[in-house]
Amino acid sequence: MIEEDTTSEEEQQQIKISRVGYIEMKKVKKSKKISFQAVHCLLIGGSFYWYKDAKSTEPLGGCALRESTIENNVKVGNKDCFILKKDDDTEIFTGNLTSETNRDAWVQAFNDAKNKDPHEQPTRDEIKGKQKGIMGRATGKIASATSTSVIGKKVMKAIINEETTTLLNALKNIVRVESDNPKKADELEKNIIKIAVKSYLLIDKGKLDPDEFLKADKPLREAFELLVRCYNGRNRVSSDVLYEALVKIEGSLREAEEILTNLLAPHLTAKNLFRISSAFGVFADSKFLLRVFQDTPFDEELEKLIDAMEYYTQFHYT
Numbered sequence: 001m002i003e004e005d006t007t008s009e010e011e012q013q014q015i016k017i018s019r020v021g022y023i024e025m026k027k028v029k030k031s032k033k034i035s036f037q038a039v040h041c042l043l044i045g046g047s048f049y050w051y052k053d054a055k056s057t058e059p060l061g062g063c064a065l066r067e068s069t070i071e072n073n074v075k076v077g078n079k080d081c082f083i084l085k086k087d088d089d090t091e092i093f094t095g096n097l098t099s100e101t102n103r104d105a106w107v108q109a110f111n112d113a114k115n116k117d118p119h120e121q122p123t124r125d126e127i128k129g130k131q132k133g134i135m136g137r138a139t140g141k142i143a144s145a146t147s148t149s150v151i152g153k154k155v156m157k158a159i160i161n162e163e164t165t166t167l168l169n170a171l172k173n174i175v176r177v178e179s180d181n182p183k184k185a186d187e188l189e190k191n192i193i194k195i196a197v198k199s200y201l202l203i204d205k206g207k208l209d210p211d212e213f214l215k216a217d218k219p220l221r222e223a224f225e226l227l228v229r230c231y232n233g234r235n236r237v238s239s240d241v242l243y244e245a246l247v248k249i250e251g252s253l254r255e256a257e258e259i260l261t262n263l264l265a266p267h268l269t270a271k272n273l274f275r276i277s278s279a280f281g282v283f284a285d286s287k288f289l290l291r292v293f294q295d296t297p298f299d300e301e302l303e304k305l306i307d308a309m310e311y312y313t314q315f316h317y318t
């Protein structure tokens with residue numbers, strides 16, 4: 001997870017980008033129909049800017065947070081959003097994030113930034129410097145095939161085996177029951193599969209080294225191993241102890257998310273990068289995990305999920 005930067009004594013005069021990531025921005029068409037488009041967003045000083053994607057240096061828009069109000073958890077269509085408004089109640093930016101945790105983190109960052117001086121649009125060097133640390137150094141083009149294409153279906157046979165199918169189906173069923181929303185569960189599956197396909201194609205075309213993905217394997221493995229231990233000991237520890245462990249799991253999953261985003265950012269569109277955030281936003285959430293661990297309706301699917309995770313951790317890739 002991307003945390004807010006701290007400023008050393010030597011950098012007191014240098015304003016740094018404090019938070020960066022993809023957010024779905026509300027768009028209103030001429031027909032007044034509402035849609036959402038993923039945009040690359042950043043906070044610098046007391047200002048908020050949004051861009052077409054991570055490679056863009058000219059923002060689509062921006063605002064000084066000191067002059068805005070922030071509303072959280074506002075229902076817009078079927079999405080729970082935050083809304084930035086001017087003091088005269090004019091809407092500036094309405095954003096949807098992948099989870100309540102992500103949305104609250106951005107809203108907290110906005111509130112913290114209200115006390116800072118506005119900052120002009122970041123320079124190309126400032127953006128590129130931040131991207132080197134956050135977005136990685138790989139270069140390339142977009143993988144165009146998807147899981148619904150002929151080549152995509154062939155790819156899926158190569159990357160989806162019995163164990164990953166079991167894990168994905170169990171996770172999908174848990175999300176469906178927990179949210180009472182089959183569409184949300186289907187969307188989770190769709191996002192995971194599409195990112196897997198695009199990653200495979202980038203490797204197959206020589207645009208990415210498969211060893212680069214092993215960087216994400218370490219925190220993912222740590223999360224799975226701790227989840228297995230939590231499952232085996234969930235009836236022997238207090239809710240507070242269990243939740244503390246689940247928070248650590250969330251941190252490891254967010255680390256894996258950031259590594260994958262960094263790796264794929266130069267190759268994928270903002271829409272597809274948002275798929276990564278959307279997928280992790282569903283299950284990389286300690287509150288969601290606690291509900292699943294404590295509610296009996298999830299026992300059967302949770303056992304399948306843990307079995308698949310335990311199988312995954314038995315193998316080491318070098």
